[in-house]
Amino acid sequence: MRILLVGAGGVGAAFASIAARRDFYESLLIVDFDAESAEKAASADARFTWATADAGDVDALVAIAREHRVTHVMNAVDPRFVMPVFEAARIVGADYLDMAMSLSQRHPQEPYSKTGVMLGDQQFAQHHLWQANDRLALVGMGVEPGLADVFARYAADHLFSEIDELGVRDGSNITVEGYEFAPSFSIWTTIEECLNPPVVWENGTWHTTEPFSDAEVFDFPEGIGPVECVNVEHEEVLLMPRFVNAKKVTFKYGLGDEFIDVLKTLSKLGLDRTEPVEVRSSTGPVAVSPRDVVAALLPNPAKLGPQMHGKTCAGLWVTGKDKDGAPRSTYLYHVVDNQWSMEEYGHQCVVWQTAICPVVALELLATGVWKGAGVLGPEAFDALPFLELLNAYGSPWGIKEL
Incomplete structure (x- = not known):
């Protein structure tokens, strides 16, 4: 390889x-x-x-x-x-x-109820080309999307006989010293996914809703505690229904009121735009993307590790019936402590957690444990070898009954 x-x-x-x-x-x-x-x-x-x-x-x-x-x-x-x-x-x-899929385009007339071009549509449209060439495009193989999708496959195969909802729930208690506003991940990507209409899978079809809608408080494990989570556009909702049977699929992220207010303000001012605008300067007019300007003004997330404190959690809340037909509510999760990832690898926990999953996937492909052709998500593969190897990497996952 x-x-x-x-x-x-x-x-x-x-x-x-x-x-x-x-x-x-x-x-x-x-x-x-x-x-x-x-x-x-x-x-x-x-x-x-x-x-x-x-x-x-x-x-x-x-x-x-x-x-x-x-x-x-x-x-x-x-x-x-x-x-x-x-x-x-x-x-x-x-x-x-x-670790992220091709971009979406909102519905031109009804963006908060109907889908337009969905995340990954451009890639899945080429499934036949990859399959004909006997080549694999494994899409959405980070942590979110990625590990949550592996959890969905594991839950369907080993824990549940019937799934009511696959609910991705991500949150953290991370703080960043010295900054009033410092996202721990790419602000370009954060703006894209948070301000686009969130997608929900329900009753056999996809529909959209308002950004930051349907708030709920979720109690995250390993000391993180309760965090308010809201609907956000994310790939898992587009991936999971293709490979796993579930009545509903959602993605909710713990952003916090201040973060949401900043994003809303950026949107109101047009600073979330990606199209270049002409700016007059002392040397003449310059074309710049407002979103690129925002990204340039904020600290580089990769360099924030020493100022970051706390843990980040990525996970999947699954509800339905267990293998015996009894009601079950289970949260499968992966937590990374920033102090540990900095001491062990020299990288802050959010980017490290995202990066470990494709390394594990590549090892499974190299050893022939995972095989496939076409454009496929993580749900298309046996979850157990992935989770076992993730443990072997020294970054264990957890499971909690709710």
Whole structure:
């Protein structure tokens, strides 16, 4: 296995640090637009090399992949670059993994009740091409989406005979010293998923709702405690119904009132826009994306680790009937303490938790435990080997009856 890692930001660098401790692959080539980031990530292991390229340049990615005889492309860049990286992998005949899927487009007339172009639609439209070439595109293989989807498969196979709801519930008690507002993940991605109309699967179809709707307080394990969670657009709701039978699928995230207020303000001011606007400066007019300006003004999430304190939890709340037909309510979860991830790997807990899952998946693919062709989500594979290997990596998952 010769891996091309596209993206050496917070998650990409964490991916490299985790992969450096494993021996299931031959080489890892790290590519980023920023040479310093790529070189730094590649310093984690002697098997790593690095190069520079624009993640939006399909021809450049194809050339690099062919030069290095890449067998697997790992996408660790913002979701706006999903399709160019996805297309480059298909052209060179490499298997592909990502942690976020192709972007959505809201319904033009009724965005808060009907779906438009949904997350991942562009990728699933090419399922037949990947299948015909006997190549695998494993999409949504981070932590959320990713591990929650593995939990869905595990719950369906081992815990439940009938599922009423698959409810992804994510929350944390993380604080960041020295900042009034400092997201622990890419603000570009956060704006995209939080301000878009959330999607819900219910009664055999998808529908949308208002952003930040249907608030509920969820009590997270391992000392995190109660956190108010709200509906957010996320890939799990689009993935799980394709592979697991459930009456309802939801995604709710613990954002907090202050975070929600900031996002709403950005939206009101048009600072969530991705289209460039002309700005007059002393040197003349300049075209800039308002969202890129917001991202440039905020601290780099990858560098916040020393100021972060607390734990992050990703999990799936499953309700329905157990294997004997009795009512059951179970939360399957994965918690990472920032102090531990910083001391053990030098990466903050949110990006580290996202990065470990594709490394585990690649090891299962390398050993032949997971096999497949076409565009598939994590739910399409046996969950038990993944969860066992996650434990073996020293990052155990948990289960709690509610």
